[in-house]
Amino acid sequence: MLDVSREQALAYRIAEHGLHREGTGTHELPLLDLGLQDSMRDTALLSLAARRSGPVTPESLVDDPRLVLVWSHRGAPHFHRRADIAELTASLVPLGDADALARMVWQQKELREAGRSAVDILFETARAIRKTVTRPMTKGAASTAITKLLPPAFSRWCRPCGTTHVHEQLMRLATLHGGVRLEAGQSPATLAPLADRGRLSTRPVPDAVARVLERYLRFNGPATPGDAAGFTGSARACVTEIWPTERLTEVRLAGRRTFLPTDRLPALENPPTPAGVRLLPPLDPFTQCRDKAVLVPDKGRAKEIWKILGSPGALLVDGEILGIWRTKATGKRLTFTVTAFDPLRRADRDATEAEAARAATARGYRDIAVNWA
Template sequence: MLEVDREQVLAYRIAAHGLHREEKDPAAAAVFDLGLQDSVRDTALLGLAARIDGEIRPAVWDDDRFVLAWTHRGAPHFHRRTELDAIRAALVPLDEKDAMARILWQRKQVEDAGMSATDALFTAAKAIREVVTGAQTKGTVSGAVTKLIPDGLSYACRGCGVVHIYEQLMRVASIHAGVRLEAGATPATLAPLEGRGRIKTSPNVKAATRVIEDYLRINGPATPGDAAAYAGTTRAGVDAMWPDGLAEIRVDGRTAYLPEDRVPLLEKPPEPDVVRLLPPLDPFVQARDRAVLVPDKARQKEVWKILGSPGALLADGEIAGVWRAKASGRKRLDFTVTPFEVLRPAVRKAAEAEAARVAAAREFPDHRVTFS
């Protein structure tokens, strides 16, 4: 069994994520094998800017090769359009416990609904499909869908005094309804997928397994528990979708798994001599083994805040600090970079260059960087 330390794992992941910035075509970025999350302003855009050699601007999402939809864990992800059917198939629950985990229900919600979580999922999907025949805001869709579904699939929102379909149920059901999101739209806007076929309710173990394999490929070596947390299913449920052809790897005394064809890259990864400003929720920091990424618990709290997570400074093969950016008018973006330790002059200079790249990606003509 191959034994490695966390530094070697991070060097592998930096290469697996394409953070050496050797790819020129955005659609060829390895992160799209799994999906590129876009939950925070420009997250996906800046994730690409960290990985692609060449100019990246918001217009990249006008490319018909990409589509945005609520997919993994009900979060919005960009996918290659040609692969969205496979993603949708992978998200059909394999059993009732899997369905409950994906829509974040406990037994009480199932009892209140008067139907299984699986039936609730596809009841909601049918209603969403009926409502979304053109581009409509999320609020409009939610209101219309709530009128079509049984009372047990909705709740009274104290904040606005209105009854809504459960948020996570709506998010997870939308992809099965054949519904996508409009990229860059505020508020969130739903639209029918072009050429959407019928709603498919049969589990597809092969497709689900591919998602787990892609997670291990980009964020491995990892454990079944890590993969289950990413997919939004139970630890027991991930066993049914666990891939073949995996190598066991010991990471600082812990057993983890990696596709066998990736072992050579783990054994001899490129030097992780890159400096990148990774956005909040970047795929690199979405790995579920946070202690591997950032061993110090106090630093973990800085990187993964409950509300308002910052971006991460990647330097010398480590998450070396955090950063935030704030617009100063419409022309300047002000960066505050907070390193965990004193940075070498070369790293500071590279971080400043990355800030210029982030500002350009967000179409700000000027920027300023402060190290705190």
């Protein structure tokens, strides 16, 4: 069995994530095989800026007709290639009730109490969404209309909204099955029908799910079945049933039994040396890996990077996360506050400020300031 050091694994991941910035165009970005999460302010745009060598602007994602924003993995919004939507939708069909319930995350208890199969609940909601969202409409309006078509057990009283509406996670998981996307760049969140809605299919496609697991391992491996299950939102027991063993090789990393797609072994054995500075936004695909102790072994530093609410961005220097950063917009100025865990070389500080300027441009700001905490 191949024994891999932490440094080797990180070097491999950085290369697979495209963080060497080798000139890939947006649509060709390999990470779009999994999707770029866009849960916070311009997260996907900043992840793109960290990987593309060319200019990135506020329009780079929202104006690309080859891309579409949908609620996908774990019910989180991701940009995907339009050409991949059919297979993506198939991969999100639960393998059974246990899988469907696991994907409901914090709303499992309430949906168990509905007295119905979790799979049935998901697809009844999808049918209501398909019937309701036939034109662009705000999430609030869509939720109100959908709720009226569903049994009361599918809904809950929402204090922030001051009304009863369909469970949030249930709606997110059902929307793509209902043939509905999100309008990129719109606030408040707006739903719209996909150009090609296709037919609603409730049939599990284990091979499609297995391919998602394999892609997770390509970008974030070597990793465990539990790590891959965490990305999809499924339960490990469900993942074990469809684990693509024939296409994977077992590798030992940090004392753990992990896996990597067999065709990526040469890249793991001889990865390029990480170099340079990148500003990774909160929820960047690189920091979204499930084995966070591999990325940042120091528990104190890990607590600064991954918070329950309001996580900062990560400062990546020569392959190691050596600090955090936040931004604050005041009028037309975007101010970056960077906190380094250890003193940085002058060249690294200069490179950080250059990356801040690049990130600001991606968000549409020309006036920037960088403060070192």
